[in-house]
Amino acid sequence: MSYLRVPPVLEGEPDPGRVARHIFGAPDWRRRGAPGLFELGWAWQAVHYLVTGDPWDGRQPEADVVCGGRLLTEDGADELGMDVIFLAPDRVKPTADHLAATPFAKVAGRFDPAAMAKAGVQDAGRLDGAARDKMLKPAYEGLTRFFAAAAAEGQAVYKVMA
Numbered sequence: 756m757s758y759l760r761v762p763p764v765l766e767g768e769p770d771p772g773r774v775a776r777h778i779f780g781a782p783d784w785r786r787r788g789a790p791g792l793f794e795l796g797w798a799w800q801a802v803h804y805l806v807t808g809d810p811w812d813g814r815q816p817e818a819d820v821v822c823g824g825r826l827l828t829e830d831g832a833d834e835l836g837m838d839v840i841f842l843a844p845d846r847v848k849p850t851a852d853h854l855a856a857t858p859f860a861k862v863a864g865r866f867d868p869a870a871m872a873k874a875g876v877q878d879a880g881r882l883d884g885a886a887r888d889k890m891l892k893p894a895y896e897g898l899t900r901f902f903a904a905a906a907a908e909g910q911a912v913y914k915v916m917a
Contacts, residue, residue: 756794756795756796756799756821756914756915756916757785757792757793757794757795757914757915757917758792758793758794758795758898758901758912758913758914758915759778759784759788759791759792759793759912759913759915760791760792760901760904760905760908760910760911760912761774761778761788761791761910761911761912761913762908762909762910762911763843763844763909763910763911765777765778771825771827771841771843771911771913772827772841774913775827775828775835775839775841775913776834776835778913779835779837779839779913779915780834780835791905791910793897793898793901795821795894795897795898796894797877797878797881798878798886798890798891798894799821799877799916800821800876800877800878801871801876801877801878801879801882801886801891802820802821802891802894802895802898803818803820803821803822804865804871804874804876805862805863805865805866805891805895806818806820806821806857806862806895808865809874810871810874810875810876810877815846815849815850816846816849816850816852816853817853819842819846819847819849819850820850820853820854820898820902821914822840823840823842823846823850824840824841824842824843824846824912824914825840825841825842825843826838826839826840826841827839827840827841836917837915837916837917838915838916838917839913839914839915840913840914840915840916841911841912841913841914842911842912842913842914843911844905844906844909844910844911847902847905847906847910847911847912848906850902850906851899851902851903851905851906852906854895854898854899854902854903855899855903859891859892859895859896862895863887863891863892866882866886866887866891868880868882868883868884868886
């Protein structure tokens with residue numbers, strides 16, 4: 756999963772669906788968006804589980820860290836070759852505030868690869884005891900910084916599953 760911080764209106768276009776097609780329709784979107792890009796990678800669902808305690812659901816603003824937002828590509832995934840989730844600026848700020856107020860140590864207690872696998876967390880079987888601090892903690896801290904920057908600049912967040 757990749758995250759991209761984007762102004763709420765891009766090149767005069769306010770519609771998130773058209774913005775998504777403009778950005779993600781270009782093959783070099785990662786390079787062009789690099790300053791506002793955060794790569795969570797394959798551990799996205801494990802991070803969601805740590806934050807919410809559930810593999811898919813959760814309350815706002817916790818769920819907005821990973822899975823929450825508006826799916827823009829339900830009918831356009833074939834066109835772009837990826838799913839794109841849009842999180843409006845008015846949801847970015849509460850998410851950033853939640854992350855800032857919730858240190859990793861507070862969610863780390865949910866780390867249990869066996870329980871995560873039983874709950875259906877994708878790739879939980881790839882997690883070993885060291886993954887919590889070696890991979891998930893830096894990912895969580897990176898997301899905290901990413902959302903703080905997006906909130907400070909009044910940006911929207913686009914999440915991409917490719």
